[in-house]
Amino acid sequence: MTDTVTLPNSLRSQPDANGHFGAFGGRYVAETLMPLILELEKVYKEAKADPAFDAEFAELLRSYVGRPNPLYYAQRLTEALRAKAEPGKGAKIYLKREELNHTGAHKINNCIGQALLARRMGKKKVIAETGAGQHGVATATVAALFGMECKIFMGAKDVERQKPNVFRMKLLGAEVIPVHSGSSTLKDSMNDALRYWVSNVHDTFYIIGTAAGPHPYPELVRDFQSIIGKETRAQMLEAEGRLPDLLIAPVGGGSNAIGMFHPFLDDPEVAMIGVEAAGEGLDKKHAASLAGGASGILHGNRTYLLQDEDGQITEAHSISAGLDYPGIGPEHSWLHEIGRVKYMPIKDDEALTSFQTLSRLEGIIPALESAHAVAAAEQVAPTLDADKIIVVNLSGRGDKDIFTVADALGVEM
Amino acid sequence: MDRLSTRFAACKAQGRAALITFVTAGDPDVAATPAILDALVAGGADIIELGMPFTDPMADGPAIELANLRSLGSGTKTKDVFALAADFRARHPETPLILMGYANPMLVRGSDWFADQCKAAGVDGVICVDIPPEEDAELGPALRAVGVHLVRLATPTTDAARLPAVLNGASGFLYHVAVAGITGKQQAAQANIEIAVGKLKAATDLPIAVGFGVRTPEQAAAIGRIADGVVVGSAIVDIIGSHGDAAAPFVQDFVASLSGALITSIRETAA
Ligand SMILES: Cc1ncc(COP(=O)(O)O)c(C=O)c1O
Numbered sequence: 184m185t186d187t188v189t190l191p192n193s194l195r196s197q198p199d200a201n202g203h204f205g206a207f208g209g210r211y212v213a214e215t216l217m218p219l220i221l222e223l224e225k226v227y228k229e230a231k232a233d234p235a236f237d238a239e240f241a242e243l244l245r246s247y248v249g250r251p252n253p254l255y256y257a258q259r260l261t262e263a264l265r266a267k268a269e270p271g272k273g274a275k276i277y278l279k280r281e282e283l284n285h286t287g288a289h290k291i292n293n294c295i296g297q298a299l300l301a302r303r304m305g306k307k308k309v310i311a312e313t314g315a316g317q318h319g320v321a322t323a324t325v326a327a328l329f330g331m332e333c334k335i336f337m338g339a340k341d342v343e344r345q346k347p348n349v350f351r352m353k354l355l356g357a358e359v360i361p362v363h364s365g366s367s368t369l370k371d372s373m374n375d376a377l378r379y380w381v382s383n384v385h386d387t388f389y390i391i392g393t394a395a396g397p398h399p400y401p402e403l404v405r406d407f408q409s410i411i412g413k414e415t416r417a418q419m420l421e422a423e424g425r426l427p428d429l430l431i432a433p434v435g436g437g438s439n440a441i442g443m444f445h446p447f448l449d450d451p452e453v454a455m456i457g458v459e460a461a462g463e464g465l466d467k468k469h470a471a472s473l474a475g476g477a478s479g480i481l482h483g484n485r486t487y488l489l490q491d492e493d494g495q496i497t498e499a500h501s502i503s504a505g506l507d508y509p510g511i512g513p514e515h516s517w518l519h520e521i522g523r524v525k526y527m528p529i530k531d532d533e534a535l536t537s538f539q540t541l542s543r544l545e546g547i548i549p550a551l552e553s554a555h556a557v558a559a560a561e562q563v564a565p566t567l568d569a570d571k572i573i574v575v576n577l578s579g580r581g582d583k584d585i586f587t588v589a590d591a592l593g594v595e596m
Numbered sequence: 597m598d599r600l601s602t603r604f605a606a607c608k609a610q611g612r613a614a615l616i617t618f619v620t621a622g623d624p625d626v627a628a629t630p631a632i633l634d635a636l637v638a639g640g641a642d643i644i645e646l647g648m649p650f651t652d653p654m655a656d657g658p659a660i661e662l663a664n665l666r667s668l669g670s671g672t673k674t675k676d677v678f679a680l681a682a683d684f685r686a687r688h689p690e691t692p693l694i695l696m697g698y699a700n701p702m703l704v705r706g707s708d709w710f711a712d713q714c715k716a717a718g719v720d721g722v723i724c725v726d727i728p729p730e731e732d733a734e735l736g737p738a739l740r741a742v743g744v745h746l747v748r749l750a751t752p753t754t755d756a757a758r759l760p761a762v763l764n765g766a767s768g769f770l771y772h773v774a775v776a777g778i779t780g781k782q783q784a785a786q787a788n789i790e791i792a793v794g795k796l797k798a799a800t801d802l803p804i805a806v807g808f809g810v811r812t813p814e815q816a817a818a819i820g821r822i823a824d825g826v827v828v829g830s831a832i833v834d835i836i837g838s839h840g841d842a843a844a845p846f847v848q849d850f851v852a853s854l855s856g857a858l859i860t861s862i863r864e865t866a867a
Binding site for chain 1: 650651652653654655656657661665668673674698699700701702703704725726727728730731734748749750751752753754755758762773775776777778782
């Protein structure tokens with residue numbers, strides 16, 4: 184852990200002017216994209232300073248997305264875990280209900296923000312990469328809302344395992360382009376989206392779906408997703424009269440987690456756990472870039488990556504398509520190195536179990552991504568005193584995952 | 597004078613553009629690469645760009661992407677790329693050799709390590725697709741410290757306001773990427789290339805090479821009349837894709853047709 188005296192006064196003031204979060208982030212893109220990225224940065228700065236932009240964003244979040252969504256006390260889950268814990272142990276678990284948003288996940292928060300930026304830049308076409316399809320659906324949704332043409336790049340393997348979302352995107356008027364290169368998953372869909380973008384920069388806006396990519400994407404995605412943490416803060420103060428002790432969120436590229444964490448980074452009493460997908464186990468196939476990776480450069484940023492000794496990117500694996508990515512947003516790499524946020528690996532089978540547990544105990548079917556965070560909470564809550572409070576970010580709902588889960592459980596549908 | 601400026605000067609003295617050819621190291625495999633590199637030289641290539649394979653070549657179209665995957669699939673390692681470069685240097689002491697690739701394989705062991713390897717293998721310059729001038733500190737200082745050129749790219753989106761940033765620290769030559777896009781089949785209009793090269797020449801004394809989308813002897817000749825170098829990649833890589841291990845003679849014939857066109861183009865210009 185870095186010596187605390189070297190840390191900035193506020194952990195919320197990153198990135199620096201060149202988009203660096205400590206040693207991470209930056210703008211590692213082809214020259215063709217550089218001017219556009221610089222323009223996006225300028226437009227974003229102006230938008231941030233424009234109260235009208237903020238007002239329109241807030242209004243769409245309210246009337247279209249359905250925010251604020253509730254902070255819900257998961258009493259039955261809490262009690263079930265207390266029953267297994269030692270006396271006096273078993274923290275109180277709240278769920279931040281991002282799964283109740285329009286389109287069923289946190290992804291829409293960011294898409295609304297970026298679509299507003301696209302409109303400000305005069306772009307009428309948007310593209311996006313998608314893994315689970317949640318970001319693709321959210322992008323297709325805002326494209327319909329704003330009357331923009333939309334192309335979604337999706338790994339062929341994900342097209343196969345996320346069929347309902349593929350159909351949703353088509354219903355919303357988007358063109359879904361299956362990507363067959365590499366491992367045919369999220370990283371490859373991002374490669375192809377970048378290839379398309381570099382060839383169509385004049386009229387196309389790339390709506391990146393997570394807090395990664397070249398500066399200013401990690402910053403602006405985080406800012407748009409920070410509504411999660413801001414609401415959580417206000418709702419917790421109202422419900423309990425104090426801040427939570429621990430926040431837990433799943434981490435793919437890291438957008439829902441950073442959105443939840445960022446407003447609390449300067450509150451030392453609030454601990455945070457980001458949950459990485461450990462797939463079949465850290466010694467086997469997994470997608471935990473902090474636990475099992477090293478610093479490198481991919482998709483426009485320096486960050487932790489799964490790679491071999493030659494810097495070749497290795498294939499990620501997770502049962503959850505949205506976590507199946509060999510990298511992580513640069514701000515998480517920095518928060519990991521300075522020790523402000525702890526990152527914990529959760530395996531496929533643990534997530535599968537929690538997927539069912541939450542469904543039965545609370546009547547909430549979580550996304551497989553979110554089930555990773557629930558699994559972490561199930562492990563951590565019994566070790567904490569009963570007067571401690573945990574908030575789990577329930578980043579999405581699990582309807583999209585029922586086929587994958589049925590398959591994993593050997594159930595015929 | 598170093599190898600690159602010597603070669604550009606020699607081509608200029610002959611009144612023609614330099615032919616710069618690209619192949620991926622280890623495509624289809626490491627054993628086949630030396631013969632392919634020799635075929636490039638025998639066919640009349642003036643400068644060799646050797647691609648370092650990467651799993652995620654985001655700036656490349658299907659042809660070069662497949663070349664990257666063939667190379668990695670046959671087990672090519674970074675140490676093989678440097679061994680291929682060093683052996684090439686021993687066989688062809690005069691022909692400039694440029695490594696082209698992506699930041700992660702270049703920087704995974706640190707920029708000093710990479711620069712030292714380049715120096716030791718007799719590599720003259722490096723083109724790194726995803727290190728724009730803004731991130732020069734990652735690679736530029738280490739290469740310059742050992743006298744290896746970092747070749748910068750100017751694209752159709754590099755406007756007049758930005759060009760000085762691209763030229764600041766550029767050396768060896770300036771690579772004009774003719775299309776806003778990926779490597780492969782898309783072609784730029786000759787008129788646009790002429791305008792762009794004119795602007796670049798007004799801004800720098802570095803030789804200007806034009807690449808992306810140059811596939812035929814006719815195109816090479818047309819671009820050769822206005823630029824100092826013409827880069828051909830995907831069209832050669834396609835030949836390797838079709839002929840695999842046996843590609844060398846086909847590569848040589850094709851490269852000879854390109855170099856022949858560049859030489860004829862001066863005669864025509866002179867006449
Ligand atoms: C419901 C849900 N949660 C989490 C993620 C992971 O992405 P991120 O880490 O950017 O929040 C995804 C990605 O598709 C998702 O759909």
